[in-house]
Amino acid sequence: MAAVELRGVSVRFAGTSGAYTAIEHVDxxxxxxxxxxxxxxxxxxxxxxxxxxxxxAKPTAGEVRVAGVPLTGLNRAAGYLFQTDALMPWASARDNVAAGLLFRGVARAQALTQADDWLGRVGLRGAGDRYPHQLSGGMKKRVALAQTLVLDPKILxxxxxxxxxxxxxxxxxxxxxxxxxxxxxxxxxxxxxxxxxxxxxxxxxxxxxxxxxxxxxxxxxxxxxxxxxxxxxxxxxxxxxxxxxxxxxxxxxxxxxxxxxxxxx
Amino acid sequence: MSAAARRLWPYQLALLTALIGAWHALTAAGLLSPFFFGRPLEVARVLGTWFGSGSIFPHLGVTLLETLLAFAGGTLLGVLCGLWLGLSPFAAALLDPYIKAANAMPRVVLAPIFAMWLGLGIWSKVLLGVTLVFFIVFFNVYQGVKDVNPVIVDNARMLGASRRQLLRYVYWPSALSWVFSSLHTAVGMAFVGAVVGEYLGSAKGVGYLILQAEGSFDVNAVLAGIVVLTICALLLDTAVTRLERRLLRWRPGQGDAAHF
Missing domain, CATH: 3.40.50.300 (P-loop containing nucleotide triphosphate hydrolases)
Known part of the structure; x- marks a missing residue:
């Protein structure tokens, strides 16, 4: 079974100068x-x-299925790495990586241990206390990658x-x-x-x-x-x-x- | 303090001395009337008596208490309402004209009403201060919540944040930097509320002292009161800056940014 299936998905936005169709009938x-x-x-x-x-975003027509189940609301199986910087600037690298675990109710101490482990895996051992503005562009991307992967999503x-x-x-x-x-x-x-x-x-x-x-x-x-x-x-x-x-x-x-x-x- | 500012302070002190010196010379020579402009030595003498005898402290205590209560109450209400309206566009749209009107109104005119409601004790002054502080903090938090980078919000949602967690981990810290930029103005406004309230009717407070001195044409005491208020406002402002440095460590320029 496919991990993700899109069937006849269209997305239209109501803009000021008329509706705009971003994607149409995507399979x-x-x-x-x-x-x-x-x-x-x-x-x-x-x-x-x-x-x-x-x-x-909700499709205006068509359906998204995740592991065979129609998607309603946010896709809980997916991790999302955004184009622009999406780290929380007020949280240290470690806290940023641990955020998703904390949101899911993991105990703080355990979340921080896992965060440090992942910072190590993306080559940022010892940089956990730094804030995003103290990191270079590439380092921020590594933190973002760790932030997503620490949750072990099925879909990236x-x-x-x-x-x-x-x-x-x-x-x-x-x-x-x-x-x-x-x-x-x-x-x-x-x-x-x-x-x-x-x-x-x-x-x-x-x-x-x-x-x-x-x-x-x-x-x-x-x-x-x-x-x-x-x-x-x-x-x-x-x-x-x-x-x-x-x-x-x-x-x-x-x-x-x-x-x-x-x-x- | 930056290195440049540290090097400047002897000059700043010299400037102050020169200004006071000029004031002294002009009033002593009779070019400025001491009746209207006072004399620096007399002002210093009044300050010496006030602090020497301790007679200022009950008044200063009352004014500071009013200021701090107004500051705390106005800030708390402003933060709560700012978060609420920032996160609920319907309520914001509904209340928009009233907020605009309340903000445009010169709120100091409310002082007589508060005095009628709450009497001449400290609470009429606190309430005036609260209304002044509230709008400054409220608008800043409201703007701060609305200006949160939507990508950060989307990212937190994809990481699994509930609405409450978004509030705690995203909206609140984001609004906090706006809160602090408003607190400097808010401290001043809390003082304005306390002192103006005291002018309009009170039995204690530095504003009351100034009013008494004005009534007996004692311009030196008026100026001494102003000096006391200014120094207190500066001290509170410094305290806010200290707190800001501690809580906003994450901001560029608050610590040393590493460059790679």
Whole structure:
């Protein structure tokens, strides 16, 4: 059974200048333990897609099923890594990581021990007392990753989590993500506008059409061997073939979205 | 205190001395009338008598008690109402015109009504101070709750926070920094409430002392009262700053940020 199923999901927003359809009639399956990457041009409703799976946004039509059960309210099986900084600035790194455990009623001492353990696993041993403003961008992402993974979610939703990082930190984080994922194979829905990142990470890459009313237009399995090193994977001939094939689908959508933006602007 | 401010303090002290010196010279030479402008040495003498005999302390005690009660009550009410309206858009929309009107009204005019209701004791002054403090704190907390980064709220919800936990772990700490930025103004307002209330009718307090001195055209005592009030307000403001540093350690600039 698929971990997440979307059936005919549409999301419409009532805006000031008329209703806007972010995604329309999306059918999508994420298998148990599968790493699915979604790419698409800017404004193609990628974040909306994640919000629907997270239960933060309600579909106007269609249905989301999590492990076969229709989703109502927030998706309790999912952890969400946001694009922008979502750590609580008034809490130390340790308290940020422990927050989800405390919300779930875990005793404070035990929550803090687990938080320290996870800070160690993401390479931040000894940084637990620092506040977010005392951490670099990459360190904040590590804390956010630990904050989500400490709860051991079955499903991991990621919204361009590494887009604000510099290139070196980024490939380091991508490798660490793959390492953590390989340890217990969560189902991952990873949204990005970067085709290379999608191919390097995913088992499958889905291309979204340009918005409004975007939907998946192509789905390519990625047969690069695992375990992968993202930097090495990028240099393999198979990577280049896959990139060429996927770029064909993506380019059409990017051009469409640029034309739409030029017409609107 | 920053290093620059530390280096400046001798100059700041020199400026104060120069101003008092000029005041002394001008009144001694008769260029400014001592009847209207007082004399610094006379002011110092009045202060010496007040503190030497201890006659100031009952008055100062009353004024400080009124100020602290007004400060605490107004802050508590402001925080509660700010959180409530910030989290319930319906109540906020419903009460919006009344809040605007109450805020636009010069609330000091309420003092005679409070005096009628509560008499000339401390409670009419406390209530006046509470109304002054309340709106400052209330608007800051209200704004603070509404300005919470929605991504932080969504993140906390995805981590499993209930509504109560959101309030405790997200809205409250976020509003706290706004509360503190309003407390500095609120301390001053609590003093205004106490002293204005005392002007309008009282039997004790520094405001009462000033009023008495004014009635006998003793400008030196009026000025001495003002000096006492200013120093007390400064001390309370320092206490707020201390507390702020302790509670808002997480803010950039409160501690030393590491750079990597």
């Amino acid at each position: 999508l399956d994420i298998g148990a333990g599968e790493f699915v990457c979604v790419v698409g041009p800017t404004g193609c409703g990628k974040s909306t897609l994640l919000n629907v799976v997270a239960g933060l 939703l990621m919204d361009e989590p590494f887009s604000a990082l510099d290139v070196q930190t980024r490939s380091l984080m991508e490798n660490e993500l793959l390492g953590l994922w390989a340890a217990d194979r969560k189902s991952v829905l990873f949204v990005t506008h970067d085709l290379d990142e999608a191919i390097a990470l995913g088992d499958r890459v889905i291309v979204m059409s340009a918005g409004p009313g975007s939907r998946p237009v192509a789905s390519h399995p990625i047969d690069l061997p695992r375990p992968r090193d993202v930097a090495e994977a990028r240099m393999s001939p198979r990577f280049v073939e896959l990139q060429r094939a996927l770029w064909q689908s993506l380019r059409v959508e990017v051009q469409k979205s640029q034309r739409a933006m030029a017409a609107a602007g």
